[in-house]
Amino acid sequence: MELKRAAEGEKGFEKVFAFLRERLLAGSLKPGDRLISERELATLLGVSRPIVREALRALTVLGIVEIRDRIGTVVTRPDVSVLNDFFTFALAQQADMLDDVMQARVAIECQAIRLACERANIADFERLQRTLAKIGETIDEADAGGMADFEFHRSIVVASHSETLTVLHSSMAGLLTHSHRNRRELVQAFPSMKTYLIDDHRRIFEAVIARDPERADATLRKHFAIGDEFRRRAVVGDLDKTLDKTSASR
Amino acid sequence: MELKRAAEGEKGFEKVFAFLRERLLAGSLKPGDRLISERELATLLGVSRPIVREALRALTVLGIVEIRDRIGTVVTRPDVSVLNDFFTFALAQQADMLDDVMQARVAIECQAIRLACERANIADFERLQRTLAKIGETIDEADAGGMADFEFHRSIVVASHSETLTVLHSSMAGLLTHSHRNRRELVQAFPSMKTYLIDDHRRIFEAVIARDPERADATLRKHFAIGDEFRRRAVVGDLDKTLDKTSASR
DNA sequence: TTAGCTTACTGGTCTGACCAAGATCAGACC
DNA sequence: GGTCTGATCTTGGTCAGACCAGTAAGCTAA
Numbered sequence: 390m391e392l393k394r395a396a397e398g399e400k401g402f403e404k405v406f407a408f409l410r411e412r413l414l415a416g417s418l419k420p421g422d423r424l425i426s427e428r429e430l431a432t433l434l435g436v437s438r439p440i441v442r443e444a445l446r447a448l449t450v451l452g453i454v455e456i457r458d459r460i461g462t463v464v465t466r467p468d469v470s471v472l473n474d475f476f477t478f479a480l481a482q483q484a485d486m487l488d489d490v491m492q493a494r495v496a497i498e499c500q501a502i503r504l505a506c507e508r509a510n511i512a513d514f515e516r517l518q519r520t521l522a523k524i525g526e527t528i529d530e531a532d533a534g535g536m537a538d539f540e541f542h543r544s545i546v547v548a549s550h551s552e553t554l555t556v557l558h559s560s561m562a563g564l565l566t567h568s569h570r571n572r573r574e575l576v577q578a579f580p581s582m583k584t585y586l587i588d589d590h591r592r593i594f595e596a597v598i599a600r601d602p603e604r605a606d607a608t609l610r611k612h613f614a615i616g617d618e619f620r621r622r623a624v625v626g627d628l629d630k631t632l633d634k635t636s637a638s639r
Numbered sequence: 640m641e642l643k644r645a646a647e648g649e650k651g652f653e654k655v656f657a658f659l660r661e662r663l664l665a666g667s668l669k670p671g672d673r674l675i676s677e678r679e680l681a682t683l684l685g686v687s688r689p690i691v692r693e694a695l696r697a698l699t700v701l702g703i704v705e706i707r708d709r710i711g712t713v714v715t716r717p718d719v720s721v722l723n724d725f726f727t728f729a730l731a732q733q734a735d736m737l738d739d740v741m742q743a744r745v746a747i748e749c750q751a752i753r754l755a756c757e758r759a760n761i762a763d764f765e766r767l768q769r770t771l772a773k774i775g776e777t778i779d780e781a782d783a784g785g786m787a788d789f790e791f792h793r794s795i796v797v798a799s800h801s802e803t804l805t806v807l808h809s810s811m812a813g814l815l816t817h818s819h820r821n822r823r824e825l826v827q828a829f830p831s832m833k834t835y836l837i838d839d840h841r842r843i844f845e846a847v848i849a850r851d852p853e854r855a856d857a858t859l860r861k862h863f864a865i866g867d868e869f870r871r872r873a874v875v876g877d878l879d880k881t882l883d884k885t886s887a888s889r
Numbered sequence: 890t891t892a893g894c895t896t897a898c899t900g901g902t903c904t905g906a907c908c909a910a911g912a913t914c915a916g917a918c919c
Numbered sequence: 920g921g922t923c924t925g926a927t928c929t930t931g932g933t934c935a936g937a938c939c940a941g942t943a944a945g946c947t948a949a
Contacts, residue, residue, distance in 0.1 A: 401902065402696065414731040426930060437903045439689040442932085443696045446652065450697040453728045459911050459930050467729035472722065478703050479717035481664045486717075489803040496750030496804065500742060553730075553739040554746065557807070651933065676899060687934045692901090709899050709941050 401436050405444035408434055413453060413464070424454070424462040450474070472560030480564055487564070494561040495613050497554050498542060502593070502609050503602040504549035513548035514598060520544045521594050528583050541590055545597070545609075585615065651686050655694035658684060663703060663714070674704070674712040700724070726810040737815070744811040745863050747804050748796060752843070752859050753852040755798035763798035764848065770794045771844050778833050791840055795847070795859075835865065 412418040424430065427445070431438045445462055448454040452471035456462050480486055505513065520541040527533035539562060546558040589612045596605035649657060662668040674680065677695065681688045695712055698704035702721040706712050730740055755763065770791040777783035789812060796808040839862045846855035 410728075413728055416732065420732060428930085439692065439933095440902070442689065443693055446693040447696050447700040450700055451725055451728060456931070457911095458932075459909075461930065467725070467732065471725055475701055475717070475721055478660075478663060478701060481666065482670055482717060486803070489801050492750060492754060492799075492801050493747070493803045493807060496746045497743070500746030500749065504742060549742075551739050551742050553743045556729075557743060678899085690933070706900070708901075710943095711899065 401440045402443050402447075405430065405434055405436060405441055406447060409444060409448060409454075413448075418464050420464050420466040422464045424464070426461065472556075473563050476560060476564045490561050490564055494558065494565060495610070497558045497561070498546060498613075499606050499609055501546040501549035501551065501554045501558065502597060502605045504551055504554070505545055505597055506600045506602040506605050508550045509548040509597060509600075513544070516544045517541070517548065517594055517597060521590055524590050525587055528587065538586075538590075545593070548597070582619070589615065651690045652693050652697075655680065655684055655686060655691055656697060659694060659698060659704075663698075668714050670714050670716040672714045674714070676711065720806060722806055723810040730811075740811050741815060741863075744808065744815060745860070747808045747811070748792060748863075749856050749859055751796040751799035751801065751804045751808065752847060752855045753799075754801055754804070755795055755847055756850045756852040756855050758800045759798040759847060759850075763794070766794045767791070767798065767844055767847060771840055774840050775837055778837065788836075788840075795843070798847070832869070839865065 409418070409424075418424070424445075425433070427438050427441045431441045434441070445454060445456055449456055450471065452468040453465065454462055455465045476490065480490070509517075520537060520543075523537040524534070524541055527537045543559065543562065546555050549555070589608075593605065593608050593612060596608050599605075659668070659674075668674070674695075675683070677688050677691045681691045684691070695704060695706055699706055700721065702718040703715065704712055705715045730737075759767075770787060770793075773787040774784070774791055777787045793809065793812065796805050799805070839858075843855065843858050843862060846858050849855075
């Protein structure tokens with residue numbers, strides 16, 4: 390990351406952006422700090438205000454900074470919602486990316502469940518149990534059911550007590566809400582899937598309770614694999630076969 | 640996502656941004672398309688050019704669009720490298736997050752190696768072999784050694800042929816370069832670690848070659864665990880014990 | 890037909906200005 | 920003396936118009 394030559398060769402916007410990035414990365418600008426005014430920044434760096442605003446706006450969409458009307462620009466604690474924006478755009482134009490993101494989600498969640506086995510506390514267990522119960526209660530509703538499914542998986546990641554994993558997971562999970570819903574709609578059409586959903590999640594829950602990372606990881610991984618299988622077969626309208634296969638493999 | 644009311648109530652920037660987002664998400668603006676000029680956009684939406692530029696710049700940092708000097712603004716294929724920027728900023732301000740980031744890296748890499756076992760092609764194998772050899776060659780050099788280590792791990796992720804995983808990994812790996820270097824400096828001080836480094840990486844390589852996801856994952860995971868152990872013990876100056884323990888556990 | 894020149898258009902930037910509203914502080918009032 | 924209030928300063932939000940520097944297309948001349 391070459392920030393040294395930022396002072397002269399850059400193109401105005403780059404100059405301001407690099408200037409701010411430097412302070413941000415070096416830590417001299419911390420969350421909560423208020424930046425100097427746009428005008429000051431402009432004269433300080435020898436550029437015009439519109440350019441400064443471009444840079445500030447850029448930092449804003451990156452979630453690094455927040456421009457408060459008539460107050461000033463303050464450094465914020467980086468927020469995940471940026472990733473959501475990005476993924477929304479990215480997926481809109483590249484449907485094939487969905488599978489890729491799913492892989493990342495599996496990665497995050499499997500690691501998270503391992504950590505959860507080590508770090509989960511009573512409150513985490515309770516949340517897991519609550520969301521697990523919710524899955525059972527809402528098994529017949531497409532919307533609520535999808536939400537419950539999502540909440541359960543999120544609880545796993547939260548129980549890992551890893552902020553990075555949580556952040557990554559929530560940004561991807563948002564995108565995958567649709568697939569959750571789709572799966573849930575399948576459930577309505579094929580009641581025999583209910584057992585799979587409930588039992589699978591319960592097995593995952595039990596592995597965490599047992600604080601067995603290996604089993605938890607493996608169970609969760611299998612859960613995803615089966616979900617994949619479901620979706621794949623559903624496309625070719627061959628659901629019964631899937632159900633047979635999955636129950637046989639247990 | 641409420642885009643409908645975008646036409647009037649918005650604040651200039653929001654108006655332009657929403658206008659473009661709408662087209663982007665709806666698909667009427669596809670990668671490769673050239674936007675109308677800034678001036679046209681400004682008059683079309685009833686705002687000034689600087690505002691339009693703010694919006695375009697925002698889309699630029701999101702990797703959605705590319706502003707080409709004296710050519711125009713074109714829609715690009717979403718590039719995941721934006722995440723790199725974000726993570727760089729986000730993680731720079733929370734040093735305590737480093738351990739957390741490491742967990743995410745493990746998550747990414749373990750998932751990647753599973754995919755690599757399925758998807759890796761000859762070129763990937765060759766790159767892995769090349770970087771593995773490099774680790775052996777540079778075992779006595781702190782700088783080059785750390786780089787070789789990094790390259791090997793990166794090769795694993797690249798072999799997964801998952802762009803999302805690759806980007807996530809590189810964003811985190813960059814931050815963790817220091818710890819790599821530190822480890823390497825330890826190697827200089829304790830030559831007996833050389834065997835661990837070389838053998839461990841070779842075992843990982845072999846598991847990928849064998850296309851055995853479970854073994855690859857487990858081996859890689861153990862590799863990280865041992866690295867962790869090394870660093871922990873190093874802090875309390877108890878390296879010999881570590882070496883004994885790790886060789887005994889095999 | 891083609892080489893070369895002209896010109897319209899593009900992004901990149903600056904200047905200076907105006908508005909609305911939060912922040913601040915002095916002075917008036919209790 | 921302490922509190923309230925209003926003028927003023929400052930801040931972001933925005934605009935209009937202008938200039939530069941190249942690019943690309945259109946036109947002219949060979």
